[in-house]
Amino acid sequence: MTHREIMKAFTGLLLALLVALLSSTIVSNALPTILADLHGSQSQYTWVVTATLLTSTATTPIWGKLSDLFSKKLLYQLAIVIFTAGSVLGGISQSMPELIAYRALQGIGLGGLQALIQVVIAAMIAPRDRGRYSGYTGAVFAVATVSGPLIGGLIVDSPLGWRWCFWVCVPVAVIALVVLGRTLKLPVLKRKVRIDWLGATLLVGGVALLLIWVSLAGQSFGWASWSSVAYVGGAVVSLALAMLVESRAAEPVVPLRLFRNRTFTLSVLGSLAVGTAMFGGSVFLGQYYQISRGFSPTHAGLMTLPMVLGLAIASTGAGQVISRTGRTKPFMVAGASLLVAALFLLSTVDHSTNLTLMGVYLAMMGLGLGFLMQNLVLVVQNTVAMKDMGSSSSVVTFFRSLGGAAGVSALGAVLSAQVATNITNSLTRMGVPAGGAVQGGGGTLDIASLPPALQPVVRAAFGDSTGTVFLFAAFIAVVTFLAVLFMKEVPLRRTLDADAPAVTPAATTVAEEPAQLTTVLRGRVLDASGRAVSGVVLTLTDVAGHQVDVGRTGRTGEYELSATAAGEHVLLATAGSSRPAVSTVRLGGAPVWHDLLLDSHGSVSGRVRTAGRHAAIAGAVLTLTDSAGDVTASHIAGGDGAYNFSSVEPGTYTLTVTAFGHTPHAEPLAIGVEAPSRHDVVLEEEFAANRGTLY
Incomplete structure (x- = not known):
């Protein structure tokens, strides 16, 4: 796909991601108000978050595996529909159990959105170029995270009420569905489908039991x-x-052979700790500011x-630099260091912490997460073949969500x-x-309903307890730091599939033959x-038709390929709907520069x-009409009835032909x-067509 085609499809992907992030950020900031209205408790507060994380975590590897077998586009659209249905139903909840159930349905769609966006991006863009597009993803994440709490706060503080926090995302989801339907065009791999339903069921069951126990x-x-023994034993x-x-x-569903790859295993371990720190450490921030500091949802x-x-x-910044240098480890090590330091500093907060100082700590935490989140998935995609792209990407996302779900549950219990x-x-x-005033996890979150003398006590208790949550998250984040520290950096390849030779020649192993003469072809x-x-x-193929190398042009249109044998080779260039260009090049020992000309127009005659x-x-008279109903070309057939349309943009048209004495x-x-x-x-002819009606 060209950069223009990628950006068109990317718009739909980012809109869908915006829907998911907006829904999460809007609801998280409105939860104290929602639980006060539905008479919820602290344990139910945790379950509203955990229900979504649990179902999204359990279904993420299934979505990823299905994307290796079926249409990625259709699955992504299905995930949007399920997520939107859960949002609509969440807005009509009349009790906490209903809200938790609808949030669980929402999580099934969220699992698809989280796993499939990485898979779709991997199917369109080579790892070396993927960094700058990940920057766009980070920008959308930032916009959603900024606007979500603000929109949620404004909705809660307005006459609309908290239910519109669920409904406001529906129009954006519909737009994303339409845009994806028009712009996303990915090939579907046709092969025999074998879905491991037993493995998926056991995996979902084990994860669900473990999270419920926590x-x-x-x-x-x-x-x-004995209840703990039953839950843990069943999960094991x-x-x-x-x-x-x-x-x-x-x-x-989860190919175990992938864990033989050191980079994959360490990325999974690092993602598990990032999820715990990210979700567990940040999900209680809204509760801290509203309950402990008395701020409104908007504030x-x-x-x-x-x-x-x-x-x-x-x-965004790391994505641009990574696309130019191909190096990810320096950013991940820096991100893990910042994350650990920020969480330890946040563990010192209480109900009277200076808010400016706390803002500095939060900025450090954001920098650390920005350097880590997308890159942990990118390094995995760089080391696996395209046939495993869905499974590997979803497994990393799965463990990140698993860490988040377990973190929210465990840290919620600690809080x-x-x-x-x-x-x-x-x-x-x-x-x-104290008597019955303290009910632990069942205590009320509606501070306004408490006696005035007790309100400052509860606010201080929440504020002083928040530091403990960040302390536990900091210790877990140390695991992420160790994982990225011991990760071996592999330069990002320029090809989509790992099975294809990379542009940069790989190091020769001991078992290989002595190095051959390599000719570089550029243009x-x-x-x-x-x-x-x-x-x-x-x-690039040799004269016998054997593939020699595969590459992709960058932003400047330049490419670089290599061959280990001299002689004539065939170079083929394909790009979307443009006509393929093919030429013969003679390679020797010296580098060769060869430009190719693509014909982006089509023609038809008859x-x-x-x-x-x-x-x-x-x-x-022949006319070509495009999908918008505009006539793009016309022609009058010659004496032999011949016609010819040339220099026509590729696409689907309606050909209309009229002639005197003939049916249009x-x-x-x-x-x-x-x-x-x-x-x-x-x-x-008209008389033949109308013969049955003439008398």
Whole structure:
């Protein structure tokens, strides 16, 4: 795909991502108001977040595997529909159990959006060029994270009410669905489909049991109890059986062979800790600002602005530099260091922390996340073949979501217990017996409903407990730092598939033959107007038809290929709907420069004749009408009925033919690379067509 085609499809992808992020950020900031209206508790606050993370986590690898077997475009559209349905239903919730159930449905769609956007990007863009497009993703993430809390706060503070926090995203989702339908065109790999339903069921079951146990332990039952044994034992057995099934399945949901790759394994480990730190550390920020500091939802959204700006600057800037240098590890090490430092600094906050100082800590956290999130997926995609792109990308996202879900559940339990302890200690110091005022995780979040004398105590308890959450997240983030530190950097390849030879020659292994003479072939691909064409796929073959190298033009239209044998070679250039260009080049020891010219226009010719008698129809008028109804070309057939349309933009048109004494004729006509260059038109004579009605 050319840069223009990529940007058109990218618009739909980013709109869908915007829907997902907006829904999450709007709702997270409105949750204290929602739970106060629906009479929710602290444990239910956690479950509103955990329900979405649980279902998105459990379904992410399934979405990824399906994308290796079916149409990525259709699956992405399906994910948007499911996510939108969950949003609409969430807005009509009348109780906390209903809201949690609809959030779980929303999570199924969210799992598809998280996994498939990386897969679709990988199917369009080579890893070396993927960094600058990841920057666009980071920018959308920043816009959604900034505008989400603000929009959510304005909606909650307005007469519309919190329900519109769910409904406001629906129009954007519809637009994303339409844009993707028109712009995203990806080839579908036709092969025998074998879905590992047993492995998927065991995997989902094991993860669900584990997350439910983390959410309920310490509140509904003790950490060391028979209930804990049942949950953990069931999860271990289910996951063990899942590994057994995955090792034998023809098309496993999570290919275990991928874990033999050191980079893949360390990326998974790093993503697990990033998810815990990112979700677990940030999901309680809105609660801290609203409950502990007494800010409105709108003001609370503004207070997270430093983290969002840091994330946007880091992801966008790093993406541009990575595209030019091909190096990712320096950014990931810097990001992990910043994340660990920021979380340890945030562990010192309490109900009276200076807000400017806290903003600096949040900015550091945003910079760290911006350097890490997209790059952990990028380094994995750089080391796997295209046939495993969906599975590998979704596995990394899966473990990041798993870390987030477990982090939210575990840190939520820690926060609830710490809040209860702080309230009890404060009341005891005041000489007031706690009695039933403290209910741990079941305590109310509606501070306004509490007695005036008790409100400052609860606010201080929440503020002083928040630092404990960040402290646990900081220790977990150390795992991410160690994972990226020991990760071996592999230069980003310029080809889509790992099976294709990279532009930069790989290091010779001991088992290989002595180094052969390598000839470098460079050049540019230009269109008919002499302008550079980016995103053109070039294939170099020898005279026997064997593939020698594969490459892709960059932004300046330049390419670079290499061959280890001298002699004549065939160079083929293909780009979207343009006519392929092919030429012969002679390679020797010295570098060779060879430019290619792409013809971006199509043509079609043929004859207009009479049905049955095959007599030529002279003077027939032919017109080409595009999809918008505009006539783009017209022609009058010659004496032999011949016509010719040249220099026509590739696409699908309606060909209309009229001639005196003949019935008018119209039919669809495709003009482009795969369309036939010759097309004859057959017209019926009017008296023959109307014979049944003439008397």
